Amino acid sequence: MSLRFRKFVERVAKDNEFKPLKNRLLNYLQKESQNKYKNYPRLIELMQTYWPNYKQGSRISHLLRDHYNEIFTFYLNTLFPFRKRGLTLAYPEAPTPVDFKLVYQYHYNVAEINVVNEVLKECNLDAKVDSILKRLLIFAVSSFSPMVELIFKRPFAFQFSSIDANQLKNGEWEIIATISAREQ
Secondary structure, eight states, rough: HHHHHHHHHHHHHHHTTTTGGGHHHHHHHHHHHHHHHTTTHHHHHHHHHHHGGGTTOOOOOHHHHHHHHHHHHHHHIIOOOOOGEEEEEEEEEEEEEEEEEEEEEEEEHHHHHHHHHHHHHHHOOOOOOEEEEHHHHHHHTTTTTHHHHHHHSOOOOEEOOOOOEOOOTTTTTTEEEEEEEEEE
């Protein structure tokens, strides 16, 4: 388990107690990603290099579909502390130029789960671990919207359409979220 993950979970807990009310969690995670002064601009530059091939017809969803693995792995692993080995991205869809859908799967290991439990206890928060694990993943993905808006020049938002949490025999958790995105 990385110290980076622990610090991340502590910061989120102290700022908003993992609560999505009034978009506090989402807004915090957007700021968290933007505070990565070297890597945030690198990901924007990467997307801008792809955009000219998709700009005609404003096919933002096709850009995301064609480069989803590179873009979202970088975002979730470099700007956020989700492990590459724990992250699986699958079934990208772009049924229209402005609609995008992807299945995000994250396997939280025992050390990460222990950190969440410890932080919940330290901050005296009453919440179920699986709900916190779900929120961390789906809101981290949703926080990607401003980056897309910078490229696309129009409002764009991510919403989860389904999310499942499966506890494994070894105590680890697997979170599977289908998250759609579209122009607003």
